[in-house]
Amino acid sequence: MSTTDEPVWILLTNDDGIEAPGFRLLVQALNAAGHNVVAFAPHENNSAAGMRINLGTPMELRPRQDLVATWELNSKNAESLLFELQGTPCDTMIVALDGGLEHVAPGIHPRLVVSGVNLGPNMSQDSYHSGTMGAAREAGLYGMPAIASSFTSFELEGMEHAIQATVELIEVALGVLPHEPQNLRRPTVDLSAPHLNRWPDIPEHPAWEKDPKSALRTAFQEGELMLNLNVPPQWNGEVETTRLGMRWYRDAVSFNSIEPGESATFTIGAASIDHSEVAQSDCDVVAKGLASVSCLPVWPQTHPLALDDKLLTWALKSCEGGYPAWLYD
Numbered sequence: 001m002s003t004t005d006e007p008v009w010i011l012l013t014n015d016d017g018i019e020a021p022g023f024r025l026l027v028q029a030l031n032a033a034g035h036n037v038v039a040f041a042p043h044e045n046n047s048a049a050g051m052r053i054n055l056g057t058p059m060e061l062r063p064r065q066d067l068v069a070t071w072e073l074n075s076k077n078a079e080s081l082l083f084e085l086q087g088t089p090c091d092t093m094i095v096a097l098d099g100g101l102e103h104v105a106p107g108i109h110p111r112l113v114v115s116g117v118n119l120g121p122n123m124s125q126d127s128y129h130s131g132t133m134g135a136a137r138e139a140g141l142y143g144m145p146a147i148a149s150s151f152t153s154f155e156l157e158g159m160e161h162a163i164q165a166t167v168e169l170i171e172v173a174l175g176v177l178p179h180e181p182q183n184l185r186r187p188t189v190d191l192s193a194p195h196l197n198r199w200p201d202i203p204e205h206p207a208w209e210k211d212p213k214s215a216l217r218t219a220f221q222e223g224e225l226m227l228n229l230n231v232p233p234q235w236n237g238e239v240e241t242t243r244l245g246m247r248w249y250r251d252a253v254s255f256n257s258i259e260p261g262e263s264a265t266f267t268i269g270a271a272s273i274d275h276s277e278v279a280q281s282d283c284d285v286v287a288k289g290l291a292s293v294s295c296l297p298v299w300p301q302t303h304p305l306a307l308d309d310k311l312l313t314w315a316l317k318s319c320e321g322g323y324p325a326w327l328y329d
Helices: 021-032 066-070 089-104 131-141 159-174 212-221 282-287 309-314
Strands: 009-013 036-042 061-063 080-085 112-119 146-151 225-231 239-242 246-250 253-255 266-268 272-276 291-297
Touching: 009 021, 009 089, 021 036, 021 080, 021 112, 021 159, 036 089, 061 089, 066 080, 080 089, 089 131, 112 131, 112 159, 131 146, 131 225, 146 159, 159 225, 212 225, 212 309, 225 282, 239 282, 272 282, 282 291
Parallel strands: 009 036, 009 112, 036 080, 112 146, 146 225, 239 291
Antiparallel strands: 061 080, 225 291, 246 272, 253 266
């Protein structure tokens, strides 16, 4: 959207840790595609951390430029600045966007936040637990456009499909973003913006009625709407715009047998999963071999910055290629 020649930067994070295979492959793919990246990633695995943050706990931020050589990143293609934080996925976004990035890399203003690529699905109720999605949502709270990306298998075979789909979605999203974020740290708040709800009032003719696509683009640009990508290992190359589906974890808790008077040890982990079919849901789309792109509100529905309910129905409309229609004029 801008014709400036200044370099474009993408801010990366994840929840599997900076040395996770999905993160490495994404950094390598973005480098090969000529995208400058600055990474603020957790130093270790923080899966299922949700939006947990460390309050009042000093966290060390360490440069990881050693990975540039290890990962064979080519500086002639694009620049790569890599840092690890001794914290959670949400910590990485708070630190980066609330002064940390300016402290260690002054003058760099990321255009987009990308969290992932996560190993394992993040669909349906995972949206409440996922550290990958939590980091993207935290970026949205700070007014940044954000994408969360996950590979729906816990095995690495097929991960290249998720990397390809993520890079493609990033490049589509960049096409609707200004060169620099306009709402970082929310310097102003306009509660009359067309895309926001008017709850508890429900107007018969909402402010966005004449141009829903523009309203959704603004919501994404200003951090009120995030994108959540899930790619199956047997991806057929197609994409569909989705909503959250319904899937259920069964028998998720195991515990040891104990003697009378001893404490039991419970473990939350392996489970069987089934789901209820829902039209245009992420779970059902992925089960068919397609990549799912869900448009998710960042704020809870009773918050003044929540999206208008009726506007969210327009977020399900897709273009010919399957991506959300509002990503295109």
